[in-house]
Amino acid sequence: MKMLRKLFLGMALALSISSGTAFAAAGNHDMYADDESVLEVYNRAMFSFNNVFNHYVFMPVAEFYRDITTPFVRKRISNIFDNLHEPVSAGNYLLQADPKRSGISLSRFVINSTLGLFGMFDVAEAWGLPEKQTGFDDTFAEWCIPDGPYLVLPFLGPSTPRAAVSTGLAFVFDPVYWTTINDANVHDKIAYGMAVVYGVTAMEQNMDLLKDLESNSMDYYAAMKAAYMQNRKNKGCFKDDLSTTAGYDFDFGIEDETDY
């Protein structure tokens, strides 16, 4: 298991290095352009692999999880994960120079971890402290670090260099990860076990949407890429007003419009 961790850290490092070079080229990167690069070939292959894995392993497990739980139970479990993310939110709000939100996240973590029974119940919300998550990716966007190109990760799926680094950091800064770090016997088991369980709950939540998108698209890969990359735009320092967000060319020559 030690090996796995080293592998993981190595991967995160490699990604951050490659993203560094990717960021340099990101300025003239056009997400709508046809991309026949090596990256596209890799992405499509990895996407197909993930898709097979999802259909034969991931989704059946998520399906099973859905069968053996009620919505009430699933809500408690997803609340626990949301609660564990609060310290990451609190830290990132600080990095984004938003101490007020940071304080809210931290208060929520304290209140919900205790009175909310390990985060199962959102007591803080009833006290006027509503949940608003943030993460490293929002911080990086605030710092004007570009997203880089679309990148499909093994098992984890759609990503970008910035998103991948953010996911890695969120994993390392998860309270479960750092509170068990001194106990080598259980540390890896708990950290990776939690990650797998989290993955299953996330899949259970997104499964229907994924199936819908897949069955209604002509090119699932291209549809997913376009949707994912658009959703990541308009963050932090890259925030534009709406007219430019959706400011794609939606004007046609009149002659085109009438000549069929």
Next chain:
Amino acid sequence: MKKYVFMAAVLTLFLYALPARADVDAAAAQKFVEDVTNDGIENIINANISQKEKDARFAKLFNNALDMKFIGQFVLGRYWRTATPAQREAFIDAYREMNIKTWSKRFDEFKGRDFKFTGTTPSNSANQVFVNSTVPMPEGEPAKVVWRVKQTGNSFKIVDIIIENVSLAITARNEYNAYIKKAPNGIDDLIKDLQQKASGNDSAKK
């Protein structure tokens, strides 16, 4: 003499200002989208009618509210220029049918949710405006739904729906362009595949 110069100046200003002002009636555009969503919620989702009748009503609403010819043209992108008139027509029809089928299935998801309209944003494109709205979600913050509306005379049509920054038109454009580029028979394959999906025959899955 001075008077004439002044009048000419006013007239010039007025002429410059005119195209911008006559562009789009944003308030009317928002009213149009509100009416469409209310119609959908009251007369389709909440109506106590058969599924068949619901589908029929949805198809009618869809055709009245959206400018599918305009959208289809954008979605095909550069392939629109090289397509024959017959291909263009077949594509628009297949694209329309496919969308009606998928969205009438998805439509029920909006049961019990109300769109909250939050004003409009001007667009860079001629005769178009964005109508902003939010929809409450079962989890977390409400979703942002933005409607791109095009005005022609006094009539309005929706030409794009942008959900949480994701434009349906851009997504379809990327997807179909990638598809056509890879397909051996290009646009004809796309039309055939769309028709198959619209008729509910998913056996030709890619």
